[in-house]
Amino acid sequence: MNHWLTAPILIPLLGGILQALMGYAPITLRRTLALATTVLILVSAIVLLVLANDGSYRIYAFGNWQPPFGIVLVLDRLAALMLVMTSVLALFCHLYAIGGADEGNRQFHALFLFQLMGLNIAFLTGDLFNLFVAFEVLLIASYGLLMHGGGTIRTVPGLHYVVLNLIGSAIFLISVGMIYSVTGTLNMADLAVKVPQVTGESLNIVKAGGMMLLVVFGLKAAILPLCFWLPRAYSKATAPVAALFAVMTKVGIYAILRVYPLVFGDEAGELANLGMDWLFPIALATLAMGVIGALGSGSLKTLVAWQVIISVGTLLAPISLGSEAGLSAALFYMLSTTWTVGGLFLVSELIANQRGSANDRIITAPRMHNRTFLSVLFLIGAVAAAGLPPLSGFIGKLLILQSVEPGFEMAWLWSVLLVGSFLTIIAYSRAGSIVFWRTVDGHLEKPDPLNGRISVAAGALTALAIVLVVFAGPITRYTDATAEQLHNNNAYIEILQMPMVGEDD
Known part of the structure; x- marks a missing residue:
């Protein structure tokens, strides 16, 4: 066993x-x-x-209890990619927070670290019940973070967020109970072996449990019609919290990627590709709903929050089609959109602090201070989010378009994605032109000078859209290998069924 697997969990825990x-x-x-x-x-x-880059699986069994009975952590390329994506985002969000956003709550940093712990458990666990535990850990921390900063504006969105996620947790627990009642296990590799063997009346129980589980993951990912809580909750949160929450929807997408190709994949018999026929049209509808919301946004943070929903639909569409090329393209786009959206949340807060009473609302106001610096950051983020060349969003969307085979799905995906991207450009152009250029006479009260920490954090996170372009070759090779590994379920199953001895490798 390799003890390094426990580090992303133990470090934030301690x-x-x-x-x-x-x-x-x-x-x-x-x-x-x-x-x-x-x-x-x-x-x-x-x-x-x-x-993980060598393509092998690494396992850590707590207490040396062998799977499927013990708590097991599993490292592969996908888990490692998610860990790096989250930790990079968290670093810049934390750097921004210590510029002053962490004041007013003595436990802000504790909640921040516990949320990272929950995220890392979710990415490493090899067991459905421990995935539920990970969700609960990160959600409990997120409740506190969402309310950070006080004020009644966060109370109602926070209440909706809490209630919906509690309902989701209850459904999650019921669904894993149904699956366990038939299979006698919740270890993912063990489920991949036992689910194809289910027959008779038990088949309907597992099918219902699997569909309920997909609803829970859809709620976490914020797909239509389970997405309307997100714009208000994210737009009212403080900037570093909203930026960190950019990865929260990706946890739901990760869960779908981890569970369904493995447990309900092509070899699952009558339960093969469970729910995937529904996922593709829902993904396109989610993308379209996100674009409509972006066009009607009244503030920059709300616009960026709807961008989160746009990215969810864009990610799930190629994933639902099940090809290696589509999965690889989605993983590259996931990196790009997570960091870009995080950067836009931070930039939106910087803009709000420079506009006096206008805040981040998309209305005309006197010329803001530090307009040139902030407009450049917003331009980079908007170009990457909308998918314009030459930034990473364009590469991600181009890879997605190229990954689809000619046919019915290709016609729909190309149409919705291209039209959606065009309308997203309009939404960002409208917001940028009003905020930065359509100024009115008057003078804003001189704000505090831009803090060095928060400027560096927002600028560096936004600049990752350029870094991804520079390293697009190595990154796409890694995502290609990740997609190939995910489609080879036999290797995952075999490694978790082998007896584990020794302390390190």
Whole structure:
């Protein structure tokens, strides 16, 4: 067993406990330790990415209890990619937060680290019940983060977020109970072996459990019609929290990627490709709904929140078609859109702080301070989000378009994605022209100068859209290998059925 697999979980766990115990310590000390913890999480994620790049699976069984009975962590290329994507985003969000956004809540950093722990458990677990536990850990932390900053504007969206996710958790628990009642296991590799053997009346129980599970993952991913809670919740959260939440919908998408090709894949007999016929049209409808919401947005944060929904539809459409090329393209686009949306949330907050009472609303106002710097950041983020060349969003969408085989699906995907991208360009152009160029006479009260930390965090996260273009070749080779590995379910099943001995590899 390789103990490195526990690092992305133990580091935020210990860091979060330390932060909880030192709530009354000087804020400078708490910030330093919190940022150091996030850096260590990133380092451990990079180490795991290097390990996973050889294409093999690595397993860690807690207490040396052999699967399917014990708690098992599994590292492969997909898990490593998700860990790195999340830790990079978290680092810049945390750097932005210590610029002042963390004030007013002594447990902000503890909640931030516990949420990272929950995310990392979700990406590494090899068991459905522990995936449920991971969801609960990250959701409990997210409830506190969503309310961070106080104010009644966060109360109602926060209540909707909490209630819907509690309902989702209840359905999750019921669905895994139904599956366990038939198969006697929740280990994903073991399920991949036992689900094809289910027959008779038990088949309907597993099918119902699988469909309910897909609804839960759809709620986490914010697909139509389970997406309307997201724009208000994300747009009212503080900037670093909203930016970190850009990865939350990707957890639902990751769960679909991890569970359904493995447990309900081509070899699952009568349950093969369960729910995938529904997923493609729902994905396109989600994309279209996101575009409509973006066009009608009244503030920059709301616009970016609808961009999250656009990205969900864009990701799930090629994934639902089941090809390796489509999956690889979706993974590249996932990296691009997660970091781009995170950067746009941070930039939107910077803009709001420079516009006085106008805040981030898309209305005319006196000329803002630091307009040139902020307009460049917004332009880069908008171009990447809309999918215009030469930034990473364009490459991601181009790969998605190229991955679809000629036919009915190709006609629909190309039409919806291209028209949606065009309308998204209009939405960002409208917002940018009003906020930056359609100024009115008057003077804004001079705001505080841009903090160095928050400027660096917003600028660096936005600039990743350019970095992804520079390293597009190595990244696409990695996503190609990841897609190939995900389609080879036999290797995943075999490695978890082998007896594990030894302490390290």
